[in-house]
Structure formats: C-alpha cells, structure tokens
Amino acid sequence: MARKYVPEEIETKWQKVWEDEETFVTPNPEPGAVPVGKGSDATYVLEMFPYPSGSAHMGHVKNYTMGDVIARFRRHQGQRVLHPMGYDAFGLNSENMAIKTGEPPAKFTEEAIATINRQLRRLGVSIDWTREVVTSRPEYYKWTQWLFLQLYKKGLAYKKEAPVNWCPSCQTVLANEQVVDGACERCDSPVEAKKLTQWFFRITDYAERLLQDFDKLESWPERVVTMQRNWIGRSTGADVVFGIVDDEAGAAGDETGAAREDLKVTVFTTRPDTLFGATFFILAPEHPLVEGLVSGTSCEEEVKRYVAKAINTSAIERASVEKEKTGVFTGRYAVNPVTGGKIPIYVADYVMMDYGTGAIMAVPGHDERDFAFAQKYGLEVIEVIDTPAEFKDADGRLTAAYPGDGVLVNSGRFNGLSKAEGIVKVTEWLKERGKADFAVNYKLRDWLVSRQRYWGAPIPIVYCEKCGEVPVPHEQLPVLLPEITDYAPKGKSPLAAAEHWVNTKCPVCGGSARRESDTMDTFVDSSWYYLRYVSARRDDVAFDRAAVDYWLPVDQYIGGVEHAILHLMYSRFFTKVLYDLDLVGFEEPFRRLFTQGMIYYRGAKMSKSKGNVVSPDEMVAKYGADSVRSYVLFMGPAESDAEWNDQGVEGVYRFLGRVWRQVTDAIDEGLLRAAKTAPAWDPAALSSAERALLVKTNQVIEKTTVDIGERFRFNTALSAIMELSNDIGAVRTSGLRETPSGRSVLAFALKMMVRLLEPFAPHMGAELWGMMGHEAVWDASWPEADSRFLTDETIELAVQVNGKVRDRVVVAQDASAEDVLAAVKELPGVVKYLEGMTLVKEVVVPGRLVSLVVK
C-alpha cells in the first residue's frame, strides 16, 4: 500500500544516513596523488558564511539551498565538490549582548552557531562539516593574526592618526557601517569626528590592480564590478603647483610675508585645460596651511571662526549637496602658474581634506560648484572653453558653468585646442617648468582595521619601552583574548583595562611591554576564510599550499549584494597580497559570483522589529525541508528580490505530494519493476503517445541541465519538472500502461522526474530512488538527454499572412521549406488571404513558423 508523504519522517531519516556515512565529506587529495594546480575534477562551491546572530533567516535558506543545488548537481556530473561552511563569528551582535548581560560574547556566539548549524542540517544542505571554521575561535584567529603580521612585514599594515566616528553617548568608536545618517546605530546620538591613532592596511597600493583585474574574472554581475569601480574612483588629471604671495597692502602680514613667497600648494585637477579660467583658489578648512597663512592677518579671527564651525559640522550635513556654499577670504593670494595672475585664496567647506590634496583651483566658468561659489562672493568668471549659447545671457556672459567639451578660448598659446589636447598640452607645458605633472587620483582610502572593541582578533603587536613597536613572533600566536568582566567600551578598547593581559614582556629584549589593545575589523576575518576551509584542522599552517592549488580559486561564490564592495573588495585585496607573498598562485579568489535577491514579506524586508518574519523552522516543520528549499528557488529568478507568499509554498508542497503519489502508485502497480537501465527504444516502434512522453522527458532533462548548470534559473527548471509531472499525470488513464513499451516509457519518465528533482528535494529524491530499487541517488551520474528524442516526428507551425497568424500546419519535423510552403498554400485559412493578392515574400523558420507577405 502506498505510503503517505510525511516529509519530516523521510528527511530526518536521510539526514541521519548522510551524517553517519559521512556522505559529503570530501577530503583533500593525497599529496602527490594529483597533478599540481587546480584539479580538473575539483569544483569549489561557496556561499558567503553567515554571521551568527540568533538564527538563520529565509535569506540564508535561499543562499545555502542555491549553493546546495549547484554542489549536488556538480557531484552528479562527476566532480569532487568542496562545499564547506563556517561562521563569521566575531562582531557586535554578541558583544552588545555581552555588554547588556555581562556574560561573555563567546557564549552567545556559540549558542547562535549551534542553532544555525542545526537549521542547516535540517535543510539537508550537503556540507562537509569536517571543514567548519569559526572565526572567533583561537585556532582560526591565530592565523588571522599571522596574516596581519605578513602584511605588517611587507609594510602593508601601518599606524597613523586619523579621524574616526565617535559616539559620545556610547563612549566608543564606531565603524562606518554603524553610522546611519550621521548618527549612532545603537543610541541615535550624532556621531562626532575624533582623531585617534589607528591601524590601516595599505589597500590603496593595490587600487590599480583591483581595477585592472576585473578582466581576470569569469562571471561577476556587472553592477558589482561597477560599484567597486566607482568606489575605487580612479580619475586622471594633473597635480599643479601654485605659489602663494602676500596681499598687496601687506598690512598685517608684513614680517612673515617674505617667507611666504616661497610657499607652494599643490592641487589635483582633472581639468588642467581650464587653468586660464582659475580665478580663485580654495583650501579645505582642515588644510594644514590655513592656520599659518592667516596668522597675524586681519582675516585671522574670521577664518578661525569659520574653520571651527566647519569642523564641528557633521559630515552628513557638510556633504549635503543642497547646502549653500560658504567660505571666507584669507587675505592671501595664489599665483596662477599659466597666467602669473594673483587669485584670492578662500577657505570653504565644500573642499574636502580627504580627497586629492585638500586644495583646489576654482574654475567657475566650467565647474558648477565653483560657479555657485563665485556667484555668491562676486568672483570673476572667465570662459575658457568655447561655450554653447544656452549657457550665456544676451551679453555673452556665462549664466551657468559649462562642464562639457569644447575648444579652448581665452587661453593664450593654447587657444584652439580641444579639451583633450588642452589637458595634455597645458600639463606638459607646466611640467617643463617644474610646476605640474600628470597624476592619477583614487577615492579609495586605506582600510582602517583597528577597532576599540573586545570581540575581535587582537592585533598581534606589543609596545616595548626600549624596542618600540614589536610584532608578536609566530611561536607566540595566537594572542588570546583575555577573559574580562566589563565589556562596555569607555573610549578605548575594553582590552586596555585588562592589566594582567596588557602588561607583557617584549619578545625582543624581554623587558616590560604593553600589548596593543585594539582588535581587528571583522572584515579581516572574512577576507581569507575561503582559504582556511582547505586546511581547517591544520594547526601548523594557515592553509596547505598544495590543497589550495588543487581547490582554488572558488568556482562559484554566492551571496547577497550587500557585500558588493567591502567584503568582496577586501577579499580580492587579500588574495593579491598573498599572491605577491607567493602564498597562493592566483590573483582573484572568486571566478564566478552570483548575487541573490532578497526575500520580502508583506511588502517589506523581513525584520523582527516590523514583525514580518517568516521563520524557516516553522516552515520546515509544516511543509518539510524539500518544499521550503524548492519554494525559495521557485519564487522567481534567484538574482531578483521576491516576496514570500504563504500560498506559494503550499503550491510547491502540493507539487511534491503529487510527485510522491505518482511514483508510489506506479511502484504499487509494479510499473517500476522494469529493467534498471533505460531500454534502447526503437524510434520506429513507438506509438505517438509513447514518443510524446519520451520527447517531453528528454526535453525536460535538457532544460533542467542547462537551467541549473549554466543559467542559474532554478525557477524555470522546476517549472519544467512540473510540466513533466503534468504530462505523466495526463497519461494516467491513457493506454500507455497497457503495452510493455508504454510501461517502460512511463517508468523512464517517472525515474527522470525523481532524478531531476533531487537537487532541489534531495530527501524525496533519496527516498523515492530507494523505493524504486536503486541506491545512493546523490552518487548517481546526471541524466543525459537522448538526442534522438528531443523533438517529435511532426510539428505544428503557425502560418502568418502579413504578420498575423491565420492558420496552422502539421508537417514532418524535418520537412523541407518547399514542402512546407506547398502545404501551407493549400490551407483554407491561408487561401482566403491569398486570393487576388500578389505573394511578395515567403519566410520559413524551421520548427517555428511560416510567414507570407502579400500585396
């Protein structure tokens, strides 16, 4: 008697089998057993590892299911698949819990890991758990610290004073990500800028390679590449040196004025061609020259007041484009290096200290911002690029800045050049005179990695009274996090208060020393975890080179687009550094990247505060893992956002129930007792109904293979399998089961349906495949479509006359165009439209349609 479909029963059964038999454990090849380099049989499928806050959500379910479908599919194709899992376990969630409760963050972290671990196993994700990594455990962060030291030795990790985000209420430094609209994410107080000495990684050294190596990627979403490109923000132009002179009256600055004539300020500009139109000069309020320039002048008071105000204005407010431009005159002048003319120097907060040199030449005629400033302060505007009339008033004066292309005018010897020529010629002319050079500028800043936080990897540096800054030697790693009781930050890292830990001995001279008390940004942990998986249990190396060479780079990386910039760019940077250190043999870690869309519910992103969360646990309990897995991929294209629909998951559950019944009923009828291998059908001996089902089955094999393997269109793969199920259902009452060949076709269709569905619904796949008398569906090779049965013998073509479908014609699949046309011209629906007309064109699209044009 057919068993009822009880997902929980079969799912827990197979999950236990997979666990007990270590089905998905994939060891590294024995040393020497494989050729050096990436294994031709090796595939690395990786999903971004979760941050363990509480429990897994539907986004995780989608992410890990997608990876699992691909991993299972590749295994069926004969690949050895590395499909590991781990936890990005350092970070603020557990730390904030610790601050609130006084209990150690490790406790919350490990609890969350246990929960997510259980959830992933309950979903039947085929993971090699022997490779699990947890970034907050000493056996992992030992190697994070080791990597820090590799960068340190290369001069890529360094300290400098830098402004950071400071929350006065929480008494702590915040990461940029924790600053939301200029306010603290946790308490909403406005964030202040504070100068602190911080550790940085010199990612700017790699800016050019990070841009160039996009060419080395096989398949990344264009928008991710674009976002990174914009973030790196390369622009080309020139550094131009301006001299500074005293004001003509010389009243206030007489005594020091002489010295200032030698003073030089460099600006970066993308438009050296407009230099003749530079009518004033601006310094950022934070520019180091400002104070000296104005000291003792009549402008001093006003400038100092302005600077103080600008520095106290929040970054968000100051960066607002809508804000009216403001500035103050310094009483000093710069010398335009091409005209020799004196131009006034202003201080204005629309010039930022952290881009370029913090000083600009202002060309109001051809820069909108400079134009607005010139208007407000009555400064001269000169047209130096021939400007279209719509930018001018009746007198020919500019009414708006013209930033476009044009011919140079009012520019002396350079008149008549194009914008592009002007950029080159003006720079070259100045370069010969030592006043400029070609320059490239990036928006990318060095990566600030120190955090004044407890729950992170300690930076492995000690400060010795005698030897200064000393890296912790390899043998002394890991620098363990000390156990403390008060996790609340008080302006510096909670670690700084752990005196017994901070006080240590200098590794060089043995004298008394103090440990660095800052910890590393958690993005450091996640920038190399994909390497650790290959050697997760090794305690003598971070990763084994031969194993890395065999498995990496990652063939398919899958995750959310929210990591488009930070995580993905930091990982690319790390890989390049490791390549330069000859620790890995490739420069890009992720060959193919897939960014999945988010799951919404009731019109919004799921969140606990909105109370619109769909719990994976509840859904799995109600419908089973197979249904939840299948539904998250059936919702729509995996890369698009999609809205969770309670009835949608029910529909998929019904579909799986139908598959279950179709197969179990067939087994009860003895239909599947047929031979275990596919019979070699004789095309000529098949009835049309048999052939139709056989063709459908082969078409679905073909489509599913392409949809999973090449297109990542899981929704259409599932649709196709549903169609197959519908067709199987439709022959239930037909005569198909009355003949041996009919029964064998039906049995074949049922088997293929189970096989094709298995990556999505692996438990049902294992159960039904077993009930059919086979073993270990997860090891079976992927079905291949039989090209003899991909099309039917006859096909129906639509017949168009002047673009409108007027009739249909059934012809042999391989009929010639002549035969088709001859048949078409007999059709009553066509004859009607041909009468009294002249046939001017005939188009036959094989397998599609026929199109006739008449006049």
Add this chain to the structure above:
RNA sequence: GCGGGUGUGGCGGAAUGGCAGACGCGCAUGAUUUAGGAUCAUGUGUCUUUGACGUGGAGGUUCGAGUCCUCUCACCCGCACCA
C-alpha cells in the same frame, strides 16, 4: 547630479528577433465527500468576440519586436560638493 537596474494578466513570473502570458498562486464550475480539507477534471489577458486589441508611453528597424535602436515616463538600488 552621476552610475546601474526594473516596468508583461488579479498575484509571483515564462518567452535563442518567430504562435505573448509556460509553470505556480488565486479564482470559477464539476466529480468525489455527511461536511470541510485533500484529491481529480475543465476553464481563467481585455473588449463592443465571424473579429480586434494587448508586454509603462511615443517613434523607428524588420516579413515579424516583450526582446534591437532613438526619445520619454515611473519606480528601485548604489555613489554623491571626488575638484
């Protein structure tokens, strides 16, 4: 402002330049059932229905356009005084 993307039934969505709406949800009718649920069958873009119209809008290319080109509107995402 700059960059990227998306617009198709009541809903999610499908469609190498070739019969728009596959598949699923929902809905309707029927069968089964004491009833409900489940299951099965049939139907389901719109309209003034012998036919016409339909993929945000307007043009264009083509025998043929959701798909390619030009312009335009709406929404979403990223960056944003980047010199």
